[in-house]
Structure formats: structure tokens, C-alpha cells
Amino acid sequence: MGTTVFERRRPSDSVVEHALDGARHAVFWRDDLPEGLKPDRPRLTGTRVADLVVVGGGYTGLWTALLAKERHPDAHVVVVEAKRVGWAASGRNGGFCEASLTHGYDNGVSRWPREMPLLERLGLENLDAIEAAETRYGMDFQFERTGQLAPAVEPHQVEWLHEWAAEAASRGEEGVVFLDEAEVRAAVDSPTYLAGIWEQRTNGLLHPARLAAELARVAEERGVEIFERSPVRRLETPGSTGAVEVITDGGRVDAARAVLATNVFPSLLKRNRLMTVPVYDYVLMTEPLTAEQRASIGWRDRQGIGDLANQFHYYRLTQDDRILFGGYDAIYHYGRRVRESYERRPESWRRLASHFFTTFPQLEGVRFSHQWAGAIDTSTQFTAFFGTARDHRVAYAAGFTGLGVGSTRFAAEVMLDLLERRENQRTSLEMVRKRPLPFPPEPAAAIGINATRWSLDRADHNAGKRNLLLKTLDALGLGFDS
Incomplete structure (x- = not known):
């Protein structure tokens, strides 16, 4: 079994310890949010009557509320959030906003090959709509259409990039640029880089907490009511009324329809309890780089970066030239x-810090200002699933698997379509019509997930070669390679 570049070129322990010393256990994005975008909203008390109630104040729920008001300006829409708007994954992610609705082309084409041209077009249209939202709604969530760089950091990954570029060319896909070693290091100067693909059109970067806060602000300006600190305890659909009752400790909402946008947290529908599992992801944020430090790494085009390993890293620049490094x-x-x-796992942050200085040894001496973590909702198809329940009164979406920043807006459109029984390109998708396989109950879930993670690590240490477990999961449509 071989080693990876992150083991062959480890920085000294003292470099890692110095960089982590004094890092706050806090989410940078929320610390960076202006006070004016953090209003203290009331708890739900008493009874509200609404046309639509949305459970969850993250991206999925907020996009749903805003787009519902666009479709039906006179509708009364209520959002009920257990804690604060954008406090969970929507406020602490890396801010990569991708066009892909399928967790990458390979995952999509292996599951829905006939639909991929349509899925790719819908994904690009969705990303375009998010980019246009800043102007359309008067928002500021620091969107940059930077594209994304995928560097090879091991020799076997270079061939993967050649295959990627050739396949994109055969489909006539524009904006997929192969960079050899000299070219990729001219773009971003890491001694670990052997080649790269720059996808120029299909990714943007944004400020995660600002997106959630701005969605809430614009929705409220259009009449949406948002209640915070109001965890929902029960969902009732009494047959005699045709309504949906969402019940909290202090009140309830009686609505004609409901949307469940609870992401990684246990579903209010028993049918969905085994559909997702929470996987914890860890992140570091540096202090702002000096002009000299910034010049030492190049990165003039500010692309988001995600490497090619099974256990991959993602990293990006902020507007004040910090580097977020996670995964x-x-x-x-x-x-x-x-x-x-x-959310507190010091060994994960030490490992990330070590990998950071392997990637950018010229930044030795840089310190991390923030370290944080959080749960991602994973489904067995590695992208969101959709559906309705309770005689079409309730719609849901979950399972975004770490790529929900962009696809939550698409999910909102899908759920509204489903509630309104619209037949269109979105609702006709097999990805929308069919549910993925559930995860097994414990202890099988833990055994299977941890065995898969171990196998993926072995593949990274063995020139990407997948063992029998991974090949079996691939054959069953449960494989995962990024």
C-alpha cells in the first residue's frame, strides 16, 4: 500500500501547532455577517392560518418561501425554524454554488443517463438564476462566477483528467480547460499539482451566511412570516379538514400545504427516517493573507478548488483574501x-492544517482564525430526493450530500411544482419521481458506512484502485468516488 502526497510531504508538527493556536471554534461566515442582517425574530405563539407553511429556515425553506410568493403574491406563507435562520449547513458551508444537480456528471450519468442533457441544462439555468438573484432582488451575497479547478495531486489522477477533458469535448461541453503541470501551477502555485481541469462555467462562490440572511430579508419584504426558536414537534393532517397542522411547543400553524426542508435533521415523516444519514465535515479558515503571501500562491482567477481523491479537500478564497480549507x-x-x-474533533483540524501546508508550503507562518464543523445529509444516490405525502398536502426534499447550495433552489421549484401537481420538465425527471434506496438500520448502517470509508481511503493509497466492496456498491448503484 502506497502513501499520498499529504503523507510524503508532511509539514512539521510545530508549523501545524502554531497555525492552530488561538483559532476560534466558531463559523467565520456568521461572525462576518453584518448586524443588520441578523434580526431577532419572534417565536411562534398561538395559531397562525396560512396557505403554505415551510418547516426549516435554511436555503431550501427560504427559497421555497420566496418562490412561492413569486408564484402567488397574495398567498400567506409562514416559515418555522427550530433555531435561527441559516444557523446550520446553510450558514457554515464552503460557499461553492455548483450547477450540477446530480453531484457531478459521473454520478448523474451512472444513474440517469438518458436525462443527463436535460439535468445539465436545468442545472445551468438554476445557477444562472442564483447569480441573477443579487440584481433581481437587491441582494448582496458576494457571488463570483469563478468556475472550479480540479487539480491532480497523484500521478494516476492525471489520466483521469485527460479522460475528463476528452469526454467533455465529445459532448461539445464548453469551458472545460485542461491545464498541464506548468499551466496549473501558473494558475495556482501548489507544488502538489501535477495537472488540472478548470471548469469555467459551472461553479460560483458566495458568502453562505449572507445568502441565507438575504433570502430571509427579501422573503419578509414580500410578506413571508418567519418564526425562529420554534422547533416543530408534530405534523398532523386530519382527514376531515384537508389541512396540515404544524405544531411547536408554543403554537401551531394551520395551512393548506406544507414543505419539509429539514435537511440533515430527523424527518417529521416516518417514511423518510432511513433515507439520510448525517456525516460530519470539518473546516478551517485562515486569517487574511498579506499581499506577499497572496502573490506567492497566484490564484488570480479565484477559482474554487476541489481535488480528485475519494477523501477530497475543497478550498477557496474569501473577498478579504482568507483561505477556507475543508473536507x-x-x-x-x-x-x-x-x-x-x-463538531469538536481536534484531530480532524490538525489533519486539515497539515494538508493545508503540504498544499501551500510557501504560506508557512499563516494562522487559522476559525475552525468549525457540521453535519451533511447524505442519501444513497448522493444527491437530493423529492416527494409528497399525506394526500399531496406535504412536499419534501433532502439528501443533498454536500452540494446543496445551488440545488436547494431547484428543490424549492420542484416541491412547489409537486404541491401544485404541475407536469413539467422538472417533475417528469426520474430523479424526482423515484426514491433512492434507504440506508439500513443500525448496526448495519454503521458497519457499511465505515467499511466504505475505509475502502475509499485504501483506494486513495492504491492508485485509485477500488476493492471488491466498492466495485459491488458501484454495480448496485451505490458507489461513490468523490
Whole structure:
């Protein structure tokens, strides 16, 4: 079994310790949010009557509320959030806003090959709409259409990039640029880079917490009511009324229709309890780079970056020239539990810091200002699934698997279409019409997930070669390679 570049070129422990010393356990994006975008909204008390109630104040729920008001300006829309708007994944992600609705082309074409041309077109249209939202609604969430760089950091990955470029060319896909070693290092100067693909059209970067806060602000300006600190305890659909009752500790909403946008948290529908598992992701943020430090790495085009390993890293620049560096470890805890204590894992931050200085040794001496973590909702198809329940009164979407920043807007459109029984290109998609396989109950879930993670790590240490478990999962449509 071989080693990876991150083991062959490890920085000294003292470099890592110095960089992490004093880092705050806090989400940079929320610390960076202007006070004017953090209003203290009321709890739900008493009874509200609405046309649509949305459970969840993250991207999925907020896009749904805003787009519902666009479709029906006179409708009364209520959002009920357990804590604060954008406090979970929507406020702490990396800010990569991708066109892909299928967690990448390879994952999509392996599952829905006939639909991929349509899925890719719908994904690009969705990304265009998000970019246009800043002007359309008067928002500022720092959107940059930078594209994304995929560097090869091991020799076997270079061939993958050649195949990628050839396949994109055969489809007539524009904006997929192969960079050899000299070209990729001229773009971003890491001694680990052997080649790269720059996808120029299909990714943007944004400020995650600002997007959530701005969606909430614009929705409220259009009459949406948002209640915070109001965890929903029950969902009732009494047959005699044709309504949906969303019940919290302090109140309830009686609505004609409901949308469940609860992401990684346990679903209010029993049918969806086994459809997702929470996997914990870890992130670091540096202090702002000096002009000299910035010049030492180049990165003039500010692309988002994600490498090609199974256990991959993602990283990007902020507007004040910090570097966010996350990924690699993806930790599952027995029992599908989502707990704040799981967000503290010093060994993951030390590993990330070590990999950061392997990637950019010229930045030795840079310190990290923030370190944080959070749960991602993963489905067995590695992208969102959709559906309705309770006689078409309730719609849901979940399972975004780390690529929900862009696709949550698409999910909002799908759920509204489903509630309105619209037949269109979105609702006719097999990805929308069919549910993926559920995860097994414990202990099988923990055994299977951890065995898969171990196998992916072995593949990264063995020139990408997949073992029998991974090949079997691939054959069953459960494989995962990024």
C-alpha cells in the first residue's frame, strides 16, 4: 500500500501547532455577517392560518418561501425554524454554488443517463438564476462566477483528467480547460499539482451566511412570516379538514400545504427516517493573507478548488483574501445522531492544517482564525430526493450530500411544482419521481458506512484502485468516488 502526497510531504508538527493556536471554534461566515442582517425574530405563539407553511429556515425553506410568493403574491406563507435562520449547513458551508444537480456528471450519468442533457441544462439555468438573484432582488451575497479547478495531486489522477477533458469535448461541453503541470501551477502555485481541469462555467462562490440572511430579508419584504426558536414537534393532517397542522411547543400553524426542508435533521415523516444519514465535515479558515503571501500562491482567477481523491479537500478564497480549507474527514456516528459535541474533533483540524501546508508550503507562518464543523445529509444516490405525502398536502426534499447550495433552489421549484401537481420538465425527471434506496438500520448502517470509508481511503493509497466492496456498491448503484 502506497502513501499520498499529504503523507510524503508532511509539514512539521510545530508549523501545524502554531497555525492552530488561538483559532476560534466558531463559523467565520456568521461572525462576518453584518448586524443588520441578523434580526431577532419572534417565536411562534398561538395559531397562525396560512396557505403554505415551510418547516426549516435554511436555503431550501427560504427559497421555497420566496418562490412561492413569486408564484402567488397574495398567498400567506409562514416559515418555522427550530433555531435561527441559516444557523446550520446553510450558514457554515464552503460557499461553492455548483450547477450540477446530480453531484457531478459521473454520478448523474451512472444513474440517469438518458436525462443527463436535460439535468445539465436545468442545472445551468438554476445557477444562472442564483447569480441573477443579487440584481433581481437587491441582494448582496458576494457571488463570483469563478468556475472550479480540479487539480491532480497523484500521478494516476492525471489520466483521469485527460479522460475528463476528452469526454467533455465529445459532448461539445464548453469551458472545460485542461491545464498541464506548468499551466496549473501558473494558475495556482501548489507544488502538489501535477495537472488540472478548470471548469469555467459551472461553479460560483458566495458568502453562505449572507445568502441565507438575504433570502430571509427579501422573503419578509414580500410578506413571508418567519418564526425562529420554534422547533416543530408534530405534523398532523386530519382527514376531515384537508389541512396540515404544524405544531411547536408554543403554537401551531394551520395551512393548506406544507414543505419539509429539514435537511440533515430527523424527518417529521416516518417514511423518510432511513433515507439520510448525517456525516460530519470539518473546516478551517485562515486569517487574511498579506499581499506577499497572496502573490506567492497566484490564484488570480479565484477559482474554487476541489481535488480528485475519494477523501477530497475543497478550498477557496474569501473577498478579504482568507483561505477556507475543508473536507477530507467525513465522520459518521452510530445511530444517525446529530449532536453539537460531534463538531469538536481536534484531530480532524490538525489533519486539515497539515494538508493545508503540504498544499501551500510557501504560506508557512499563516494562522487559522476559525475552525468549525457540521453535519451533511447524505442519501444513497448522493444527491437530493423529492416527494409528497399525506394526500399531496406535504412536499419534501433532502439528501443533498454536500452540494446543496445551488440545488436547494431547484428543490424549492420542484416541491412547489409537486404541491401544485404541475407536469413539467422538472417533475417528469426520474430523479424526482423515484426514491433512492434507504440506508439500513443500525448496526448495519454503521458497519457499511465505515467499511466504505475505509475502502475509499485504501483506494486513495492504491492508485485509485477500488476493492471488491466498492466495485459491488458501484454495480448496485451505490458507489461513490468523490
